[in-house]
Amino acid sequence: MWSLLITSNTQWVFFSTMMLGIAAGVIGCLSYWKRQNLMSDALSHAALPGVVIAFLLIGEKNLLVLVIGAAVSAIIGAFSIQWITTWSRISEDAAMGMILAVFYGLGIMLLTIANRSFGGNQSGLDSFIYGQAASMVKSDVMTMLVLAFVVLLVVFLAYKEWKIFLFDPQFAKGIGLSIRGMSILYTSVLVIAIVIGIQAVGVILMAALLIIPAVSARYWTQSFRMMLMLSALFGGVSGLFGTLISATGKSLPTGPFIVVVAAAIFIISLILGKEQGVLLHYFQLRMQRKKANAIGTKERSIT
Amino acid sequence: MESAILIAENVSASYRKNTVLHNVNFKVNQGTLTGIIGPNGAGKSTLIKTLLDLHPRLSGSVTFFQQPFKKAKKRIGYVPQRGSVDWDFPTNALDVVTMGLYGEIGWFKFPSRKHKEKAYEALKKVGMADYADRQISQLSGGQQQRIFLARALVQNADLYFMDEPLAGVDAQTERAIMFILQELKRNGKTVMVVHHDLQTVADYFDHVLLLNRTVIGHGKTEEIFTKENIGKTYGGNMRWLIGEEEKNVVPSYH
Structure with missing residues (x-):
């Protein structure tokens, strides 16, 4: 089974899922502080109809074209959510839930049509649901790497702008930062991170790769910069090891394994994390209790 | 000194169905320290946000230093x-x-050491130098308020808007903040503060802007901050304390 690792194509696949994890980890931190974790879930589901429509239009599985289709569809999803929230009394979470289900349903419907008209499962589009990294070819890998790099560059260059945009948007506007521009940039990088991940991780589980590394990183640091780096590390490790494990068996889906690795990192962080981790919390509470009891006994003995 | 640096004419604003502000007119002179006073829901915060383009303006015009907000932003x-x-x-x-x-x-540039030093100086000024490396989540309400004030100070602006800087702070912090506001005024800066405690208005502010959806009264504190005007602003919903002095008036919901 390890002979799989030697072929150069597989190495590139490992590298690209690692880069995907890094990009998703970083973007996940932005979503975390924008308090929009569910948004990534809604948008990744909303990407599915776009993938299938793009495939139906060109009739072949070219990742770049499918990614563009996915992006268009996810952006339509994002606009719909915003439009519903602004112009009706429906709250944002309800709007997200609706868009998620409606777009995903539409995607599955189109997928059935695509599969039927191209005979059986010839289209190979099913891999976009649970993710199939092994099915990626070199040009797919290149598309992913370039886009992941763009996303990382955008976050790095505008690091201080992201920080103030997330912490205090009103103040940011007051000193001349365009909140509209930042929101558009945010949605763009979020959509890019999602669409480059859908082939490797799948539309259903892509949100997990955006959410879990960020919440895991939160258990280790009190600095935004450090949180970005840790989240990138956790995402990268999840991407790499998830793909490694799924490569050991024949045609195992990649997405679930990546998410399982990410979840394992989360559980470790939850228990051992130095910022409000469960274990530390328990011991600190016990120590405080002891201290309080000791003072109590002392006072009782005095009176 | 007597030059109007902020002119609001016929400003109105609303939230969905409800008009919050209508026909707001006032002029603010340089070097004044103005308290914006009014009951809950009178539109005090909305007024500031509308002036600063943070909330959509339905009508009217606002000029800062004879310029529109976008040009005077800095x-x-x-x-x-x-x-x-x-x-x-x-x-x-x-x-x-x-x-x-x-x-x-x-x-898209990163702060240099010089900028960090400037920020540290401002922290010192608000008495928070010892807390420079402290996590903001671990600061008390009064300390957080001082951080916000320090952040405004480093901007070195000419006109400041503050939305309830004294809300929920202890007496010592309140004195410290008021001292800094007075100092800003002495340096020729103009400050507008949303304020809730009617008892301290006369001590703290040289000008008041009484607001309840529109301007009820605006001008020098000793002329405008009268029992009659306050009654008008709060809709007569007041109780009067012994002494019957203007500054001992508190809204009845306290």
């Missing part, structure tokens, strides 16, 4: 309500104050 500082941000955000006090310099640093 000369205006804003201290939002403390509750308007997420204090759980992972950053420290010095970092938040440095945010006040982002405009000066320029977009």
Whole structure:
């Protein structure tokens, strides 16, 4: 089974899922502080109809074209959510839930049509649901790497702008930062991170790769910069090891394994994390209790 | 000194169905310290946000230093309500104050040591130098308010808007903040403060803007802050304390 690792194509696949994890980890931190974790879930589901429509239009599985289709569809999803929230009394979470289900349903419907008209499962589009990294070819890998790099560059260059945009948007506007521009940039990088991940991780589980590394990183640091780096590390490790494990068996889906690795990192962080981790919390509470009891006994003995 | 640096004419604003502000007119002179006074829901915060283009203006015009807001932006500082941000955000006090310099640093550039030093000076001024490296989530309400004030100070603006900087702070912090506001005024800066405690108005502010959806009265505190005007502003919903002095008036919901 390890002979799989030697072929150069597989190495590139490992590298690209690692880069995907890094990009998703970083973007996940932005979503975390924008308090929009569910948004990534809604948008990744909303990407599915776009993938299938793009495939139906060109009739072949070219990742770049499918990614563009996915992006268009996810952006339509994002606009719909915003439009519903602004112009009706429906709250944002309800709007997200609706868009998620409606777009995903539409995607599955189109997928059935695509599969039927191209005979059986010839289209190979099913891999976009649970993710199939092994099915990626070199040009797919290149598309992913370039886009992941763009996303990382955008976050790095505008690091201080992201920080103030997330912490205090009103103040940011007051000193001349365009909140509209930042929101558009945010949605763009979020959509890019999602669409480059859908082939490797799948539309259903892509949100997990955006959410879990960020919440895991939160258990280790009190600095935004450090949180970005840790989240990138956790995402990268999840991407790499998830793909490694799924490569050991024949045609195992990649997405679930990546998410399982990410979840394992989360559980470790939850228990051992130095910022409000469960274990530390328990011991600190016990120590405080002891201290309080000791003072109590002392006072009782005095009176 | 007697030049109007802020002119609001016929300003109105609303939230969905409800008009919050209508026909608001006033002029503010340089070097004044104005308290914006009015009951809950009178539109005090909305007024500030509307002036600063943070809330859509339905009608009217606003000029700062004879210019529209967009051009005068750099000369205006804003201290939002403390509750308007997420204090759980992972950053420290010095970092938040440095945010006040982002405009000066320029977009997509990183703060230098010089900027950090400037921010540290501002922290010192508000008595928070010892807390520079402290996580903002671990600061008390009064300390968070001082951080916000320091962030406004480093902007070195000419006109400041502060939304309830004294809400929920202890007496010592209140004195410290008021001292800084007085100092800003002495340096020729203009400050407008949303304020809730009617008892301290006469001590703290040389001008008042009485607001209840529109301007009820605006001018020098000793002329405008009268029992009659306050009654008008709060809709007669007042109880009068012994002494019958204007400054002993409190709204009945206290």
